[in-house]
Amino acid sequence: MRADRSPSTFDCQARGSIALWLGPLALAGVLIAAGMSEALGVPIRSWPVWVEWLPWVVGLAVLGMPHGAFDHEIGPLLRRLSGRDRSGSLKAHLAFASGYLLLMAAVLLVWWVAPGLALALFLIAAALHFGQGDLVWSRPLRVAGGRIDRLAFLLTRGCVPIVLPVLAFPDLFGEALARFGGQTTASGGPPPPPLPQGTAAWWTAWLLVGGASLTQLIRGVSLASRRADLRRDIAAELGETALLWASFALVPPILAMGVYFHVWHALRHVERIADLAAPGRRPGVLATLGWFLKRTWPTNTAAFLLMGGLGWLAWDRIREPTDLGFLALAFLSAVTIPHLIVVAAMDRFQGVWSVKPVGSGGSIV
């Protein structure tokens, strides 16, 4: 795919990079494996639970956690790119770290006292964050999209991986809630799903995910009919959205999310940072990842130590190995809030939301 070399600061030039294709390829692979398994008479819902957690076990230390472990360097990087002092003072670093840790502590406190509220907040934050992670890569939106196009794109790319599994696999999220809350399901029967079928909240969720997707589809097709030069990119983006729909409606969410979060979301973020820190550099996915891991290993290690501390605090709530997985998710939710804010600062710097005036190839909505 062609890179756009416009002087815009919204300038992720690596649209053609293989890193952007690995996520869709991995999800397509899981979808094909799931289809074959069903065809052979082995329902995917009967797959052993370790298969579902495997991408988390393999990916968390080398992709999932490190992608956020660069957050403290984003400020200095953006300052350097805008020609200001690069390093930032020790005071600024300490203020950043305290703010980050305080936000994390606040989220964990909410998990402790009100798991239902914490799960809702986590899912909303994750949806916004997944959406923003994809939005920056959209060349059609950069050159010709209005604010509504961007919003529809962000909501679609965010809500499909989050809202769709809550609707398609309600029992799992009831169970997740029970695990986060540390209750046993045996004592009070099966836990209720967070969004019971047919309620107003359930319909609103469908409306959100369906409405956003339809808007992306209709506006994408209409833009493609006007702009032949964007047709290929728009088709690729709609294809990606369709793949997300299929994956998150059909594949068990822990597995689908494990593959998506690491190979799609985190890898794109690593690529975005590599692009910003060293534009024009194309050393390949593994070399980029190696560079990134070398830069982030101290904060990555610190994050795992903190997570270990959380496990120690919550030890009496851990009953089986998968509870550790849910604990890791609670920890992830705590880092998601400050991480979302850091990425919003990157979005602002790169002009992700700034719409080109009509006449320069853009449209204002």
Ligand SMILES: CC1=C(/C=C/C(C)=C/C=C/C(C)=C/C=O)C(C)(C)CCC1
């Ligand atoms: C709660 C929950 C899930 C959601 C996980 C999410 C939403 C992770 C998001 C991580 C982010 C946004 C990290 C920061 O970049 C699963 C695994 C689907 C199923 C079990 C319960």
Ligand SMILES: [Fe+2]
């Ligand atoms: Fe992220």
